[in-house]
Amino acid sequence: MKELDYPFDSNSLLINKKRLRRVLLDQSKEFSQKKIAILSGSTVGELQDILELFLLNNSIQATFLQGNYHRYYEESVFENQALQEFSPDFIYLHLTNKNVLEIIDHGNNQSKYQLPSAEMIFDHFKEVLDALISRFPCSIIVNNFEPLPYRTLGNADVWHPFGELNLINEVNRLLYQYARDKDNLYINDLNYEAAYFGLEKWFDHTIWYLYKYPFSMEAIPWVSFNIANIIKAILGKNKKALVTDLDDTIWGGIIGEIGAEHIQLGPESPKGIAYQDFQKYLKKINRIGIALAICSKNEYDTAMTGLMHPAGVLKQEDFLIKKANWLPKSENISDIANELNILPDSIVFLDDNPAERELVRGTLPEVKVPELQNVEEYRTVLDKSGYFELVKLTQEDLQRNEYYKQNLFRKQVELKYNDYGDFLSALHMEAVFEAIDSRTIGRVTQLINKTNQFNLTTIRYTQEELDVFLKDPLNLGLCGSLIDKFGDNGIVTVLIGRIEGENFRIMNWIMSCRVFKRELEYALFDELLEFCRSNKINSLTGEYIPTLKNKIFEDFYKSLGFQWSRQKENVQIWEYIIPEQIYEKNKHIKRSRKVIEL
Amino acid sequence: MTKEDILQDLAELFSDIFDNESLGLNMDTKAKDIEEWDSLAHIRIVVAIERKFGIKLSIEEMSELNEVKAIVELINVKLNAHPNETI
Numbered sequence: 001m002k003e004l005d006y007p008f009d010s011n012s013l014l015i016n017k018k019r020l021r022r023v024l025l026d027q028s029k030e031f032s033q034k035k036i037a038i039l040s041g042s043t044v045g046e047l048q049d050i051l052e053l054f055l056l057n058n059s060i061q062a063t064f065l066q067g068n069y070h071r072y073y074e075e076s077v078f079e080n081q082a083l084q085e086f087s088p089d090f091i092y093l094h095l096t097n098k099n100v101l102e103i104i105d106h107g108n109n110q111s112k113y114q115l116p117s118a119e120m121i122f123d124h125f126k127e128v129l130d131a132l133i134s135r136f137p138c139s140i141i142v143n144n145f146e147p148l149p150y151r152t153l154g155n156a157d158v159w160h161p162f163g164e165l166n167l168i169n170e171v172n173r174l175l176y177q178y179a180r181d182k183d184n185l186y187i188n189d190l191n192y193e194a195a196y197f198g199l200e201k202w203f204d205h206t207i208w209y210l211y212k213y214p215f216s217m218e219a220i221p222w223v224s225f226n227i228a229n230i231i232k233a234i235l236g237k238n239k240k241a242l243v244t245d246l247d248d249t250i251w252g253g254i255i256g257e258i259g260a261e262h263i264q265l266g267p268e269s270p271k272g273i274a275y276q277d278f279q280k281y282l283k284k285i286n287r288i289g290i291a292l293a294i295c296s297k298n299e300y301d302t303a304m305t306g307l308m309h310p311a312g313v314l315k316q317e318d319f320l321i322k323k324a325n326w327l328p329k330s331e332n333i334s335d336i337a338n339e340l341n342i343l344p345d346s347i348v349f350l351d352d353n354p355a356e357r358e359l360v361r362g363t364l365p366e367v368k369v370p371e372l373q374n375v376e377e378y379r380t381v382l383d384k385s386g387y388f389e390l391v392k393l394t395q396e397d398l399q400r401n402e403y404y405k406q407n408l409f410r411k412q413v414e415l416k417y418n419d420y421g422d423f424l425s426a427l428h429m430e431a432v433f434e435a436i437d438s439r440t441i442g443r444v445t446q447l448i449n450k451t452n453q454f455n456l457t458t459i460r461y462t463q464e465e466l467d468v469f470l471k472d473p474l475n476l477g478l479c480g481s482l483i484d485k486f487g488d489n490g491i492v493t494v495l496i497g498r499i500e501g502e503n504f505r506i507m508n509w510i511m512s513c514r515v516f517k518r519e520l521e522y523a524l525f526d527e528l529l530e531f532c533r534s535n536k537i538n539s540l541t542g543e544y545i546p547t548l549k550n551k552i553f554e555d556f557y558k559s560l561g562f563q564w565s566r567q568k569e570n571v572q573i574w575e576y577i578i579p580e581q582i583y584e585k586n587k588h589i590k591r592s593r594k595v596i597e598l
Numbered sequence: 599m600t601k602e603d604i605l606q607d608l609a610e611l612f613s614d615i616f617d618n619e620s621l622g623l624n625m626d627t628k629a630k631d632i633e634e635w636d637s638l639a640h641i642r643i644v645v646a647i648e649r650k651f652g653i654k655l656s657i658e659e660m661s662e663l664n665e666v667k668a669i670v671e672l673i674n675v676k677l678n679a680h681p682n683e684t685i
Contacts, residue, residue: 011649014642018617045638207641210657217645 004057006385010221017049024056030548031061032235037088038064039072041095042214050221054228058237076128090231091132093142096190096214100145100168113162118170126178133182137464139234141186141227144172146194149203183463186230186391197222229386236450239368239387240342243333245351246296246303250314251275255306256298266311274375279313281379286318289397290388291340291404293321295332300324320404329356330363340404341513348387396443396490406487407514424519424588427484431523434594436470436477443491444479447510452549454511474499480524482515489515493524504532506542522586525560529582540576599677604670611646629664651677
């Protein structure tokens, strides 16, 4: 919804929030339901309502439990039945510099200037975080601390041992150190948010003294927006690919008219430098796993000459797919989505031309198309929109472009075979299955949360929750990777289930779209049957919960030979009696296993 | 700006904040007359008034404004006392 995309009008959001909420809920969309607990270091108030709006805009419908005013410590460290029963998916700790100041000023009445140590201050918050992490397996979001509204020592406040700003920065550093190895703890950079918003506007002493709002009302949407971005990223809703136009988007000028030598790119002109900087930024995004593609109305060869410009940062190889033709852009973008095996709602499209932007928005409403004005601002718009909010960087992410490239090669090879079976055999595929362990759990969690199509129940787990689940000896978590002659796809499939007497209950089955139509699911099924055989299990039940995105797999269990059993609320249950003689469905993949122990 | 203009602007603001076109705001309306005018809404109202009319309210002024009459009076005073002030 436009009002909730960056840049949003804070005041307008605050005033119109009731209407916006109504409109967002009226959309015929599927919302993920999430429970969010907010613990208070000062008045939460509006922040919850505005956070709700940004979450709805990301198709997340939140139910909130708001802690009591300024009881964040007590409600974390002591027994909290209400919070336990609420069983949150997320806990947000609404802390600000006010909470650090409370500690600094506590008993600070001596005439001799004395400050507590950063360790002592952080210990207080560490106690809160330790308690929450030990009691709740969910994701926890905590703010770092922003500067104070005054500097007793003036400019020396930031470096001098008596400086409170110095102290706050040190407490922040202790927080980052603490957070680095905690998989479920995420930091909301309130410090940056305050700086970017403008410290002068951030502080509103009138509403602090009156209502205990720790920062100005106008800042609330900006902070809520950031928290919502973190939440949506954790839930796997980041965008995966950036499709960009060329002329006046990554270089200045229309290359078809002026030729590559005359496009503005590089140190020869102010705009040229701006375009070059924008290309540098796109390259940085690309390096953390976001795919780049081109969609330009140009002759292909002409377009490519632009990418050979000596001052260009982005080269031909940086773009996985390059559509330079005269077809409608929406068609090209759809094709790009298909070729990358992703859905249109994973794509961000950049184009300087407002008419093109409108057209794409109209025909592909799921694609994100930010408004662009001048090149000097392109990076800002892209950066602040939060499409690629990082919560975890895995080896997978860093190698993602490799995976995409390999897949494109495979597609090209596929075209050469008339018989699809021959193509599959020619791939020389090998699948390695193993029980999920500490080495693989990060990637597996990512798969569980990001996969929407081949995800039969769409039940999401945090890494902590999965870890707890797998500790139960009756539960099984299997993951599989697929290698072929083009390369290693990495871990691309997960199966989770539970042994119930002589039956094995498949609770979820996930497969990355990257390896669709390889019959990997047959290999996994054969693996599962072998496991069942050796553990005296003679039947399987498979569960399917339909969503808009997994509908294409509604007959999956049927295709494996399962029989329809029954429907329990929204869960469809299928049954399979394991026959005496098992005929392997998998014909093209060499299967191997790393020992699976019960 | 006359008091009628102020009341008009205020009515628009209230109808947006409460998402209700038919509040029937008039000079006699008080906070207790509108069900959703709770403390949370009150903060939203006073801050929105500051922005809309380009005025700055003090601690006392903010906490006293729970009647439309008082609000309109105060805005009127502030606007006419400092016609060119943008804060």
